[in-house]
Amino acid sequence: MAERRPDPDELLLRVREQEARRGRGKLKVFFGAAAGVGKTFAMLEAARAQRLAGVDVVGGVVETHHRAETEALLDGLEIMRRRRVEYRGTVLEEFDLDAALSRHPTLLLVDELAHTNVPESRHAKRWQDVLELLDTGIDVYTTLNVQHLESLNDLVAKITGVVVRETVPDSVLERADDVELVDLPAEDLRRRLKEGKVYVAHQAAEAVEHFFREGNLNALRELALRHTAERVDAKMQRYRREHAIDTVWPVAERVLVCVGPSPMSARLVRAGRRLAAQLEAPWWWRTSRRPRTATSARRIARESWRRYASLKASAPRQ
Numbered sequence: 001m002a003e004r005r006p007d008p009d010e011l012l013l014r015v016r017e018q019e020a021r022r023g024r025g026k027l028k029v030f031f032g033a034a035a036g037v038g039k040t041f042a043m044l045e046a047a048r049a050q051r052l053a054g055v056d057v058v059g060g061v062v063e064t065h066h067r068a069e070t071e072a073l074l075d076g077l078e079i080m081r082r083r084r085v086e087y088r089g090t091v092l093e094e095f096d097l098d099a100a101l102s103r104h105p106t107l108l109l110v111d112e113l114a115h116t117n118v119p120e121s122r123h124a125k126r127w128q129d130v131l132e133l134l135d136t137g138i139d140v141y142t143t144l145n146v147q148h149l150e151s152l153n154d155l156v157a158k159i160t161g162v163v164v165r166e167t168v169p170d171s172v173l174e175r176a177d178d179v180e181l182v183d184l185p186a187e188d189l190r191r192r193l194k195e196g197k198v199y200v201a202h203q204a205a206e207a208v209e210h211f212f213r214e215g216n217l218n219a220l221r222e223l224a225l226r227h228t229a230e231r232v233d234a235k236m237q238r239y240r241r242e243h244a245i246d247t248v249w250p251v252a253e254r255v256l257v258c259v260g261p262s263p264m265s266a267r268l269v270r271a272g273r274r275l276a277a278q279l280e281a282p283w284w285w286r287t288s289r290r291p292r293t294a295t296s297a298r299r300i301a302r303e304s305w306r307r308y309a310s311l312k313a314s315a316p317r318q
Contacts, residue, residue, distance in 0.1 A: 036198030186217035
């Protein structure tokens with residue numbers, strides 16, 4: 001593998017970043033496409049594993065929504081009492097930030113990162129509470145749905161027809177040391193919804209059914225998968241820069257377009273090119289070898305190659 005000497009400026013930037021991280025808590029986000037995919041369950045399973053390893057784990061705020069299988073994971077965990085706040089004649093229970101800072105566990109569980117705190121709290125948003133915890137050296141596990149990411153707010157509204165009011169700045173997720181994708185197929189999530197295992201607060205049944213349409217869930221799932229993949233790619237690129245690695249590792253996708261005698265072949269070539277551009281991947285195309293179609297396919301391939309040679313695919317293989 002070809003390597004070059006690290007850039008001094010990049011090394012200095014890396015040292016400064018490491019110094020900034022020293023003494024700061026680590027943030028892990030359990031990330032999903034929608035409510036009900038199992039983010040809180042996954043967070044509690046990971047927390048129990050840490051506790052078994054001897055880590056001081058405390059539940060700051062965990063929303064089980066009375067699901068028996070989720071509540072069972074709380075057995076043996078220390079759970080903090082919530083702060084009771086009266087607001088407009090109603091007593092609400094909120095995460096007690098000051099009590100968490102005083103207890104100062106090694107790892108604190110803070111569910112629902114996008115939550116809006118009761119007015120007159122120290123911070124307007126729970127993600128701001130989490131940042132304060134991290135600055136004091138406390139590690140935090142939290143959960144987040146893709147629709148709450150600020151940069152995706154408009155896109156989610158177009159997909160679902162629902163404007164999500166509670167958002168989290170992308171910079172908070174970018175600051176996370178680890179993001180674990182919690183994924184569930186759309187049909188499984190819809191089944192959980194019908195079984196009453198998905199909690200969606202303050203929404204009418206018709207609105208919930210609209211949001212949880214299969215097409216919407218598939219689109220949200222794609223957003224979550226893509227965002228996670230982009231994060232992994234960014235981490236790889238950063239690693240290559242920090243270690244002065246010029247060689248492109250062969251881990252990227254490759255696109256192969258199979259060209260037959262159909263008039264649709266030219267369209268396939270264009271579609272393959274667009275996909276390759278999106279993936280930043282090399283691409284090839286091949287012609288059919290079946291006796292009755294090979295001659296026609298090769299003719300179409302040659303015509304397509306001449307017409308779309310500027311698309312820079314590898315030469316067609318006969």
